[in-house]
Amino acid sequence: MSRRSLKVRLLTIQAAAMVLALGLTGLGLLTLFxxxxxxxxxxxxxxxxxxxxxxxxxxxxxxxxIGAEMLDPRFGRIYGGLYWQMINETAGKTARSRSLWDRVLELPADKPAFNEVHAHDSPGPGPSGLLVHERRLKFGKGPDQQVVRLAVATDRAELAKLTRAFAWDVGIALTLLGAILLMAAWAVVGLGLKPLAAISSAIGAVRSGRAARIETELPVEVQPLVGEVNSLLEMQEKEIAAARSRANNLAHGFKTPLTALQSDIRRLRDKGQEALADDIETVAKAMRRQIERELASSRARFARHMAPAPTGELAAGIAATLQRVPACAGKIFRFEIDAEHRSFADKDDLAEILGNLMENAVMHGGDVITVRACDEGDFSRIEVEDNGSGISRDLRRAVIQRGVRLDEGVPGSGIGLAIVHDVLAAYDSELELETAASGGLKAGFRLKRQTD
Incomplete structure (x- = not known):
């Protein structure tokens, strides 16, 4: 998992905070213990x-x-862990427990008040030292009164042993608690970041064309982000549409004068001015190629930002329009397209391609027109097939040329397949003309599919 991962950062911060909190808790518990x-x-x-x-x-x-039977047996064992010492300040006599053996409890030089308990540390037989409690007492009255400084001590090693045992138990408990809290933190962070995964999936759906906007139900905390993204998408669509419109208007604005120029070229040839007509035609063709190249470039550039077009819906709409034309009387349209199929092309471009191919099949083909679409790996393949007489192999390349018509008896301009060829070129594709199984013409092409 990357160090730049938000999940890793959150878990790292939470883990560090838990370690600090549990560590301080452990120290606090040990101090209290x-x-x-x-x-x-x-x-x-x-x-x-x-x-x-x-x-x-x-x-x-x-x-x-004092009678030995009155006390803990440890007072009678050498260095047994419990010690007493009595100093008769009146008589200057000192008595010690057998456990002290050859040692003396080192007491402060001060003189505590009578019956007041003083607690302090003192060196002892072991390296841990001793915890000493002492009282200064009076025994008897008058001339027989005795003042005794009585001290009892225990080895701090016993306290340290208890503390270590408690620390071990607390350490195990806090470690288990930390593991549980870390797993809980993992779950909480995962749930907290789940909306971001949903946003990523929704943006992927927008990018791949399955959706036009982010419409996933998300927590209110991330709704402002979703709103901004949707606003950006809407603004982008408007800018792209405006740019496409400007590019198309510019291209078509030049095409009209060029079409008129072609008429002038024909009149010059009719007058026998072949050289002048050839020069003008060369310049006109260069201008047309440049215009078509720029128009195709704008199509390809802007199409990457468009949502994929619903293939079946477009094909059905075009068929419904064509069936109103008298030439389409008696024609049958068949569709072999999945309802969810999407073609990764601008909707207007796909409509222009299918419209020209289907119209060509109606005007020049048989009485059954079949439109099919399917996915082939990273490509979508679309075909328009008729059961007419077809086109011979040697004429297929020529029929794509602008203005070329094989059947002068049928109305038309002869530029339909040429338009299809130009539009497909903008998508790095080409029109494939083949003989259908029925003997008619099968026009097909492939479009690159976008992937998430």
């Missing part, structure tokens, strides 16, 4: 202080002591 565990352990240490204070006794020298 550590605080909770530390408060919980601190409460247990305070309970130990209370229990030790309740069972505290002194010997004659003022050495404090």
């Amino acid at each position: 550590e605080r909770h565990v530390e408060r919980r352990v601190g409460a247990e240490l305070d309970q130990y202080i209370t229990r030790i204070a309740a069972g505290l006794s002194f010997d004659k020298s003022g050495m404090p002591g």
